[in-house]
Amino acid sequence: MPGVPSGRGCNACRKQKKKINCEGQGEQRWKFVDRGHKRRTETELTKAESTTSSPVLTLVTPPFSPSNSTTVLISALAERINPKLDIKYQLVWNFGGYLLEVPRRLGVNAALDAAADLLVCSHKNYCGGRNGSDQLLLSKHGRALRLLREAITDRVTARSNETLCAVMLLMVTQLLLYPSQNLTYSHSEGAARLLKARGLGDPRDKFEQMLLATLRGPLVLEALINEKINFTKEEWQLLILNKLHDLNIDGEWVQWLARVPEFLQRTKDMDYSSAFEYQALVTEVSSLCERCRANVEALRFRMVNFTGAQVAPELVSHFHTNNLRILALTMGAGIILNRIMSALLPMDMMHAEESHQWAQEINQIQATYKPIPSTQHHHIIKAEQASHAMSSDANDHLLYPYQPNRVLPILFAVIVSLLGLAHFYQAFIRYKWLKFGFMMLWASSVWIAGLICRAFSAYNPEHINLYICQYVMILAGPVLYAASEYFILGRLLAYVPYHTPIQPGRVLSTFLFFSAAVEAITAAGASTVATSTDEPDRMDRGLNLVKAGLLLQAIIELGFLSLVALIEHRCRRSGHFPSKVKIPAYVLYITSIMMLVRCIFRAVEGFQQASCPTRDPHCSAVEQQEALLWVFEAANIALFVAALAVWHPG
Numbered sequence: 001m002p003g004v005p006s007g008r009g010c011n012a013c014r015k016q017k018k019k020i021n022c023e024g025q026g027e028q029r030w031k032f033v034d035r036g037h038k039r040r041t042e043t044e045l046t047k048a049e050s051t052t053s054s055p056v057l058t059l060v061t062p063p064f065s066p067s068n069s070t071t072v073l074i075s076a077l078a079e080r081i082n083p084k085l086d087i088k089y090q091l092v093w094n095f096g097g098y099l100l101e102v103p104r105r106l107g108v109n110a111a112l113d114a115a116a117d118l119l120v121c122s123h124k125n126y127c128g129g130r131n132g133s134d135q136l137l138l139s140k141h142g143r144a145l146r147l148l149r150e151a152i153t154d155r156v157t158a159r160s161n162e163t164l165c166a167v168m169l170l171m172v173t174q175l176l177l178y179p180s181q182n183l184t185y186s187h188s189e190g191a192a193r194l195l196k197a198r199g200l201g202d203p204r205d206k207f208e209q210m211l212l213a214t215l216r217g218p219l220v221l222e223a224l225i226n227e228k229i230n231f232t233k234e235e236w237q238l239l240i241l242n243k244l245h246d247l248n249i250d251g252e253w254v255q256w257l258a259r260v261p262e263f264l265q266r267t268k269d270m271d272y273s274s275a276f277e278y279q280a281l282v283t284e285v286s287s288l289c290e291r292c293r294a295n296v297e298a299l300r301f302r303m304v305n306f307t308g309a310q311v312a313p314e315l316v317s318h319f320h321t322n323n324l325r326i327l328a329l330t331m332g333a334g335i336i337l338n339r340i341m342s343a344l345l346p347m348d349m350m351h352a353e354e355s356h357q358w359a360q361e362i363n364q365i366q367a368t369y370k371p372i373p374s375t376q377h378h379h380i381i382k383a384e385q386a387s388h389a390m391s392s393d394a395n396d397h398l399l400y401p402y403q404p405n406r407v408l409p410i411l412f413a414v415i416v417s418l419l420g421l422a423h424f425y426q427a428f429i430r431y432k433w434l435k436f437g438f439m440m441l442w443a444s445s446v447w448i449a450g451l452i453c454r455a456f457s458a459y460n461p462e463h464i465n466l467y468i469c470q471y472v473m474i475l476a477g478p479v480l481y482a483a484s485e486y487f488i489l490g491r492l493l494a495y496v497p498y499h500t501p502i503q504p505g506r507v508l509s510t511f512l513f514f515s516a517a518v519e520a521i522t523a524a525g526a527s528t529v530a531t532s533t534d535e536p537d538r539m540d541r542g543l544n545l546v547k548a549g550l551l552l553q554a555i556i557e558l559g560f561l562s563l564v565a566l567i568e569h570r571c572r573r574s575g576h577f578p579s580k581v582k583i584p585a586y587v588l589y590i591t592s593i594m595m596l597v598r599c600i601f602r603a604v605e606g607f608q609q610a611s612c613p614t615r616d617p618h619c620s621a622v623e624q625q626e627a628l629l630w631v632f633e634a635a636n637i638a639l640f641v642a643a644l645a646v647w648h649p650g
Helices: 011-015 042-051 069-080 091-095 097-101 110-127 135-153 161-177 188-198 206-223 233-240 252-258 260-269 275-304 313-344 350-368 375-399 408-430 434-459 464-495 504-530 536-574 579-610 626-646
Strands: none
Touching (some): 069 110, 091 097, 097 206, 233 260, 252 275, 313 350, 434 626
């Protein structure tokens, strides 16, 4: 029938016009094609079955792995602490191996998570050359500080290793955010408080051991410039010697610096009149200096003989930079110890010269070793800061036993200048007494110059020439003021020539001769003392000259007072003691007593300085108190000049 299929075959057979019957007649057959894999042949299947005894399992990786914020942070931190990074950007090498333990501890402490997140962002910015003023970084920094503050308020969380690790990560972040700034203070103070709250004992696990081994260096160095980090001697020993690892040549510098706060406190509390206590401290510090010199030489020898054959090629640069930074840290510790020795033995210039040499070598190492601003690199910066501060203190102690006042020299210079103008008017314009006016202006000029040099020296306490100028002029000025008294006495005797024991003209010439002798002896002794800080014998000779000049000055003043008293006695006995004689006589009493007090003050200072058992030029109790200088020297002489200006003898 037309339109009706005549065959009984399937659709495929019908298309091929086969006139046969087939299975599946009347049904539509479908072909299934495996588009993902190539169909194996019988030979391949037989070969596969013969080579394996178990079915082949295919591991299919999903396109997106399940994750959350913690796993994302772990992955990011693991990428940042990759040991295969270049040494200039490698966190583990520069900041400590404890960073390798941080990823597995994330998700437990919110403060640690926030600090790790900030570390990842700051390191990424540092590697990209961007600064720390990014808004995202600032917000993350604020969040990390807020969560750390919350963690510290909880007594349990504050004692955990994770909270301490969060503080250390913030210290690292601070260096990454501000690499070009020499930060004086960091989060070491907070870490020190956490350690005190936790208790300083043996570490409980390996992670805590790694934290303490990394943290002790910044703590020791910052304690030298931050008084708020104040561990006791026993606490320093627990922190440094608590089985962290053997303190070999690479770590001995930490042990030395841990004793520096003790040495500084002992120097403050020491009785310098006790030679035994002083010598014991000198011996202890000197032994550490000798040990430091030996370690520096050993480290230099190790660097010279390091060929790189002992380690893998990719680790040669690591070992070389490690030797450089350990050498720099050891020399930094040696500079600080040398500063203490310079303060204890100011005559010995060897320690200052060695410190200067080591400081130059450290600068060369810093120019060569320029990695990421690491903890060790920060150690070197802090060691330089501390040694510079202690260098200033040692130089101040070498020239001054105190921090010199910067205001009083200027104040007294202005006062004496005004009084000098008053004397100029009275002597040269009003009374026409030129000889007395010349002597007063000469003495005032010398003393004002000494006060001006003192002001400049206070701002530059290490400048030896300024120190010499102010010392000599301040010591010589009052001697010239005392010579002006002799003109007054000569004029006084001219009014009562019949009561004088000697001729008035000879009185003036005799006292002026002795005054010139005193001036010469005092100036020679003062200049010798000021220029012989490293020559004990020469300083002794200078002190002897100063003492001789002061004693001679005191004897002259006593003779002067005796002569004035004799004239007053004879005038009163004769019944003739007019006001023109009485007022100058009383003024001479006052000024002579002032000058005698000044001579006694300087003589006591000189004798104490000469009898010091420690050979320290500043061990005198009088010289160590600057206030005594301004009271018995400056104020006393200023009143002397003021008295002669008010009751002018012209």
